[in-house]
Amino acid sequence: MRKHSKEYLQNLTPYQGYELLVEGNKRFINNLQSDHDHLEMINETREGQYPFAVILSCMDSRTSTELIFDQGLGDIFSIRVAGNIVNNDILASIEYATKYIGSKVLMVLGHTECGAIKSAKAGVTDGHITALLNRIQPSIAKAMLKEEEYHQFSDNAAYANVENSLEEILTRSEIVKEMFKKGEIGLVGGVYNIETGQVDFFKNLTKRKKEPKQLINA
Ligand SMILES: [Zn+2]
Numbered sequence: 001m002r003k004h005s006k007e008y009l010q011n012l013t014p015y016q017g018y019e020l021l022v023e024g025n026k027r028f029i030n031n032l033q034s035d036h037d038h039l040e041m042i043n044e045t046r047e048g049q050y051p052f053a054v055i056l057s058c059m060d061s062r063t064s065t066e067l068i069f070d071q072g073l074g075d076i077f078s079i080r081v082a083g084n085i086v087n088n089d090i091l092a093s094i095e096y097a098t099k100y101i102g103s104k105v106l107m108v109l110g111h112t113e114c115g116a117i118k119s120a121k122a123g124v125t126d127g128h129i130t131a132l133l134n135r136i137q138p139s140i141a142k143a144m145l146k147e148e149e150y151h152q153f154s155d156n157a158a159y160a161n162v163e164n165s166l167e168e169i170l171t172r173s174e175i176v177k178e179m180f181k182k183g184e185i186g187l188v189g190g191v192y193n194i195e196t197g198q199v200d201f202f203k204n205l206t207k208r209k210k211e212p213k214q215l216i217n218a
Helices: 006-011 014-029 038-045 088-101 115-122 129-145 156-172 174-181
Strands: 053-057 076-080 105-111 186-192 199-204
Touching: 014 053, 014 105, 014 186, 014 199, 053 088, 076 088, 088 105, 088 156, 088 174, 105 156, 115 129, 115 156, 129 156, 156 174, 156 186, 156 199
Parallel strands: 053 076, 053 105, 105 186
Antiparallel strands: 186 199
């Protein structure tokens, strides 16, 4: 079945969508990327888009989701903002991707050495930057309380910030909450390591189709 088609997306389960991201990152870190023919992709996607994932990530120039997950044009709705924070426009974009286009996986992706988190920690205030950094402050407070917790990469604030954004999306978007409850979409939290290229899929709330009540922890 053609990857960029309505039929493909309708048949893809949220868990399969999650696996596409996991496998894509494995190819990326092993330098085994697919041979992306960009002109062919333009041709394949010219009549419509059917991205299987919507990913909220940081604007950091080292964290391009298409590269990290070895995907091409038309595969990912990429929402990028400093510190992968959530606001109403971002919630609207996520709702559009999941409810109206049918993306199966919603991922929040943070990363190590995040400049926005560092600036929030340092208490930077300037222009519009102040308001954005204020949204990160609760994550920094949570990370301080969780100092002993084990994570694959030692950056508690990055992990707490991803958890915080996932929590905000689930509590503020009725659309996402309902689709998630029905198992129509999966939710994933990850942290990208800028030194190795590896993603730690530390939170996976994606239900397997045949085991609808089971929560899978990666
Ligand atoms: Zn960042």
